[in-house]
Amino acid sequence: MFVFNQLYDAVRLGSGDFVGDLSAFGSDEPATYFQAMEDTVALVLNQGQFLEELRNLPEFAELVAKTLCSRLRLMKQLYIESKLLPMKTRLYADLIRHGVRDGQGRLCISPMPTHAEVARRIASQRETVTRHLSQLAKQGVIDSSHGFIVITGEAYLRSEISKALGVIEWQ
Numbered sequence: 565m566f567v568f569n570q571l572y573d574a575v576r577l578g579s580g581d582f583v584g585d586l587s588a589f590g591s592d593e594p595a596t597y598f599q600a601m602e603d604t605v606a607l608v609l610n611q612g613q614f615l616e617e618l619r620n621l622p623e624f625a626e627l628v629a630k631t632l633c634s635r636l637r638l639m640k641q642l643y644i645e646s647k648l649l650p651m652k653t654r655l656y657a658d659l660i661r662h663g664v665r666d667g668q669g670r671l672c673i674s675p676m677p678t679h680a681e682v683a684r685r686i687a688s689q690r691e692t693v694t695r696h697l698s699q700l701a702k703q704g705v706i707d708s709s710h711g712f713i714v715i716t717g718e719a720y721l722r723s724e725i726s727k728a729l730g731v732i733e734w735q
Contacts, residue, residue, distance in 0.1 A: 585628060588614040644729075646687060652696050653728040654686040656721040659706070663715050674712035 588611045600606075609617065618625045645657055663671035679693045686693070700706045705717030715721065 580627075582628075582631070585614070585632070587611070649725070649728050651686065651688045651692060653725055654688070655682065655693060655696050657725050658682060658686050659713070659715055660718065660721055660725075663713075663718075671715040671718050672712055673715075676708060676712050 588609075590611070618628060645654055649657065659673065660671065662673050662677070664673070666672045678690075679697065680690045682688075682697075683690045683693045697706065697708070700717075701708060703717070703720075705715070705720055707714045707716055
């Protein structure tokens, strides 16, 4: 399932995922609005109910803590990438980050994002993203001929990211 809110691009959620948790802790986070893109069953808790469940269900509290830590790690990674990586390498990282393994083990992005969406995520311009995606397709690193992106050169993308960061292997 994907949800959209007014501040961010599509966020992929699955069974058991949750949103709005920062608001429950009383943060000054701006109001966000979510729209499910497919039939969805949702459990809605107000702030008091959410906090009570945290206190009474250690498994739930652990899940929330792990989720917040995961989000913090992602934010740290995105910050480092934004400061250290040139645009084309940020694009490579974004492609890998949004890829999901299919039944054949290929890394795929479906539905295919617009070039404008990708540009927003990596702080670039749509035209630049279009040019680099075209170059990747010509090199055989990606294939977008079927209405979604198949990353055929994952090793190449990871290698370029590692070189740019000066590390042996990028996550």
